[in-house]
Amino acid sequence: MEKISFAAQYVITNTSEPIKNGVVSVDVSTGEILEIKQLTNEIPYTEFYNGVLIPGFVNAHCHLELCHLKDKVKNPKSLIDFLLAMFRLDANSYDEKLTLKYDSLMYSSGVSAVGDICNTSDTAGVKEKSKIHYKNFVELIGTTPERCQKDILQFENVKNDYLSFGIDANDISAVPHAPYSVSPELFSVINRLNKGKKEIISIHNQENFNENFLYENHSGEFVEKFPLDLSLIPVTGKTSLKSMKELCEGGYERTLLVHNIYSSKEDLDFAAENFKNPFFVVCPKSNIFLENKIIDVNVLLEKNLTVCIGTDSLSSNDNLSMIEEVKLLSKKFENLKLEDLIKFATLNGAKALGLQSKLGSFEIGKSPGVVLLENVDLHNFRLTDNTLSRRLI
Ligand SMILES: [Zn+2]
The missing domain is CATH 3.20.20.140 (Metal-dependent hydrolases)
Known part of the structure; x- marks a missing residue:
């Protein structure tokens, strides 16, 4: 199984409070969520992004x-x-x-x-x-x-x-x-x-x-x-x-x-x-x-x-x-x-x-897709006029 991890300043899971410096790990072939946690140590094959990760x-x-x-x-x-x-x-x-x-x-x-x-x-x-x-x-x-x-x-x-x-x-x-x-x-x-x-x-x-x-x-x-x-x-x-x-x-x-x-x-x-x-x-x-x-x-x-x-x-x-x-x-x-x-x-x-x-939240076993929100006001945790969304997987 090939695993990929996405990290960003925040992860909105829909099951818990937003995770600061969160990381979501996904099975590349199925899109299945394998792990969601705060990034404390290095995880191999991690892509780092500026913004907020959300489910599809x-x-x-x-x-x-x-x-x-x-x-x-x-x-x-x-x-x-x-x-x-x-x-x-x-x-x-x-x-x-x-x-x-x-x-x-x-x-x-x-x-x-x-x-x-x-x-x-x-x-x-x-x-x-x-x-x-x-x-x-x-x-x-x-x-x-x-x-x-x-x-x-x-x-x-x-x-x-x-x-x-x-x-x-x-x-x-x-x-x-x-x-x-x-x-x-x-x-x-x-x-x-x-x-x-x-x-x-x-x-x-x-x-x-x-x-x-x-x-x-x-x-x-x-x-x-x-x-x-x-x-x-x-x-x-x-x-x-x-x-x-x-x-x-x-x-x-x-x-x-x-x-x-x-x-x-x-x-x-x-x-x-x-x-x-x-x-x-x-x-x-x-x-x-x-x-x-x-x-x-x-x-x-x-x-x-x-x-x-x-x-x-x-x-x-x-x-x-x-x-x-x-x-x-x-x-x-x-x-x-x-x-x-x-x-x-x-x-x-x-x-x-x-x-x-299958969809809607970051939970192990679901495959909701991982989406990045860019240009978010991270200080006030609000969207801006320039906020964009883009699918990572
Ligand atoms: Zn209508």
Whole structure:
């Protein structure tokens, strides 16, 4: 076995306090962690770095297939404005080369796993060759019964395509798009499609405040601007999150609620009580781009809820860099400690995707990847505008 060791001023393990002058030893061929400790004596074959070592990132929310939509929608006033602009774009201009480029960029900047929303099987070829572990969420959208039938076929087709590329069936599941685009009937269809495999579900949640008005009393911009058949969307008098009965009753092991920009404290309590293991995914740059607002992460932490980080897609972000997301969150919430921010971007995402036995922390036997953060303010243990991330193994 060939062993290599990486040493730096700090190592964030996610299982202990950060280790000063830490060293991580890894099996070169498998990437398995062999040892983590403070550097007291010389270890042969040690590479020394300036900065902080962290386990590989887990991007909990991405749409890899939308890379070709980079810069296509400029300065939207809100999510609704953005979605209406997206409808007008040519959806069939998937770019394999560009997708490959961003998959490689994600890997080299330290991403080890991605929770990826897929409307098609376009990215299957890239994922087949990728070193990143993708959890593929086949996203279904629609309210009418005809659309539900189409969605069932769509899911089967995408799934079969993925399987033909050798993607593991456990890494493919059906997920709903958002409360404003999925009828109770389609929620039930999704639950049926995932029958016997209710490991994980993901949904865009409360990304715009009009989602709540839609369910509370059939009012707001979704009603005014979207071609919705309101007879298929129930008035519940409650917020959109509390209205998704079928999602609550789905019995999923883990539920990824993505964005949560307009989730109230009561909504958060509701999620904590009604979902087995809820994960609250924040996509800082996309949230600012679309709504100029991020959920108050401190409220999530006060309630002991698990925060994850995603990049969302290149249609609402200028790159798919996890460290850029962490930097923005660190600026917006200055009280957050670096080790907590890193946990959101690594271990919590690994738990959300059910990959924590392998990824997310430096523990003997895991193979999370070793990532170097450079240009960190080591004196105050904070990220700077110039902080970069790069994979060492
Ligand atoms: Zn999304």
